Amino acid sequence: MTEPTPSPPSSPSPEVLRDLVVDAARRHGFHRVGIVQVEPSRRSELYRDWLAAGRHGEMAYLATPEHVAGRADPRAVLDAARTVIVVALAYGKDAPPIPGGVRGLIARYARGTDYHMVVRDRLQLVAGELCAALGRAVASRVCVDSAPLAERELAERAGLGFAAKNTMLIAPGLGSYVVLGELLVDAELAATEPPARDKGCGQCRACLDACPTGAFVDAFVLDARRCISYLTIEHDGPIPPELRRALGNRIFGCDVCQEVCPYNAAAPDRHPPAAELTARDADHASPDLIALAAAGANQLRQFVKRTALRRVDRRRLLRNVAVALGNSGEARAVPSAFALLAHPEALVRGHAAWAVAELVEHGAVDAATATSALASAAAVERDAGAAAELAAAATRTA
Numbered sequence: 001m002t003e004p005t006p007s008p009p010s011s012p013s014p015e016v017l018r019d020l021v022v023d024a025a026r027r028h029g030f031h032r033v034g035i036v037q038v039e040p041s042r043r044s045e046l047y048r049d050w051l052a053a054g055r056h057g058e059m060a061y062l063a064t065p066e067h068v069a070g071r072a073d074p075r076a077v078l079d080a081a082r083t084v085i086v087v088a089l090a091y092g093k094d095a096p097p098i099p100g101g102v103r104g105l106i107a108r109y110a111r112g113t114d115y116h117m118v119v120r121d122r123l124q125l126v127a128g129e130l131c132a133a134l135g136r137a138v139a140s141r142v143c144v145d146s147a148p149l150a151e152r153e154l155a156e157r158a159g160l161g162f163a164a165k166n167t168m169l170i171a172p173g174l175g176s177y178v179v180l181g182e183l184l185v186d187a188e189l190a191a192t193e194p195p196a197r198d199k200g201c202g203q204c205r206a207c208l209d210a211c212p213t214g215a216f217v218d219a220f221v222l223d224a225r226r227c228i229s230y231l232t233i234e235h236d237g238p239i240p241p242e243l244r245r246a247l248g249n250r251i252f253g254c255d256v257c258q259e260v261c262p263y264n265a266a267a268p269d270r271h272p273p274a275a276e277l278t279a280r281d282a283d284h285a286s287p288d289l290i291a292l293a294a295a296g297a298n299q300l301r302q303f304v305k306r307t308a309l310r311r312v313d314r315r316r317l318l319r320n321v322a323v324a325l326g327n328s329g330e331a332r333a334v335p336s337a338f339a340l341l342a343h344p345e346a347l348v349r350g351h352a353a354w355a356v357a358e359l360v361e362h363g364a365v366d367a368a369t370a371t372s373a374l375a376s377a378a379a380v381e382r383d384a385g386a387a388a389e390l391a392a393a394a395t396r397t398a
Contacts, residue, residue: 032088034158070148080186092278095285107253111279119181139186159194165219166207175264207257212246228254326355329362350389357393
């Protein structure tokens with residue numbers, strides 16, 4: 001008698017897979033998780049309009065066919081994708097006690113381990129559990145910020161929160177101090193039920209009004225060319241002189257529009273942030289500007305190692321430091337500003353010249369001393385841009 005051929009084990013249902021993935025994401029520390037089926041973006045025209053207006057500044061990569069296509073449909077990122085798993089991970093909003101000195105400021109999300117690595121590693125663990133449940137390899141793609149996806153739209157659809165007027169995602173109960181990640185898979189998972197929709201921003205426009213540089217054209221429309229985060233991170237050239245004072249002591253990113261948000265003020269403390277995303281120490285929240293200005297290449301490499309600060313090279317970081325030194329108004333900042341007038345990078349020298357003139361206006365150094373230092377630097381300057389900055393600074397201090 002012929003034995004019957006055993007039937008292959010049936011795959012778990014989409015509902016079972018949904019519950020498994022939600023449980024896995026929570027066990028791996030994500031504060032929010034939602035699942036949606038793949039479909040074209042409902043806002044791709046708004047993105048194209050934003051690009052057409054030039055509001056992406058120097059971020060030309062955002063207008064490449066790859067990025068436009070990915071934001072229009074996730075299948076341009078993974079053609080086999082059927083489901084998107086969307087997660088949010090809260091980061092620390094409190095800083096350790098800051099010692100004295102001339103201090104800069106780093107945006108909260110960048111004070112700990114690079115969130116790209118943290119979210120990626122956790123999502124890969126989730127993908128591994130999904131593969132085990134299905135008993136097969138799963139075509140997947142982990143996306144964390146840098147991949148061309150309309151991630152805030154996906155997070156809204158998945159019920160993680162709502163888009164605020166400052167274009168951030170607000171997750172009620174957590175606020176906007178979260179980073180997002182997505183896992184595209186070729187498996188069919190049932191969608192999660194989104195929670196009841198929050199009332200949103202209502203009539204509040206605190207974030208729009210508080211922006212130091214007036215970067216918001218309107219609610220939900222950001223002009224990156226005026227955004228402090230863009231200027232200190234993405235922008236490669238001179239920071240427009242008319243915007244430099246607005247940077248204050250910020251040398252990497254900006255949190256102003258989040259600091260004034262009522263949702264962040266009201267966010268409860270029962271959701272501790274990811275340990276890796278809390279500030280490593282006081283210097284990774286509010287670094288000593290004088291020490292940074294004097295740091296060598298190896299010291300700066302160690303300072304930014306395994307953090308999001310790796311996004312900026314040495315010349316841009318010291319450009320930002322020079323602006324912050326000028327804005328400090330501190331006499332203690334004067335020797336550092338003078339020293340940066342001789343930096344090997346013309347971009348740094350030019351911003352140091354501006355800083356010297358600012359320190360004169362603050363009364364931190366007398367005009368004669370500053371004018372002499374600027375003249376000495378101008379005598380050996382060969383870069384046209386830095387020479388123009390030195391001339392402008394000398395006119396202000398004369």
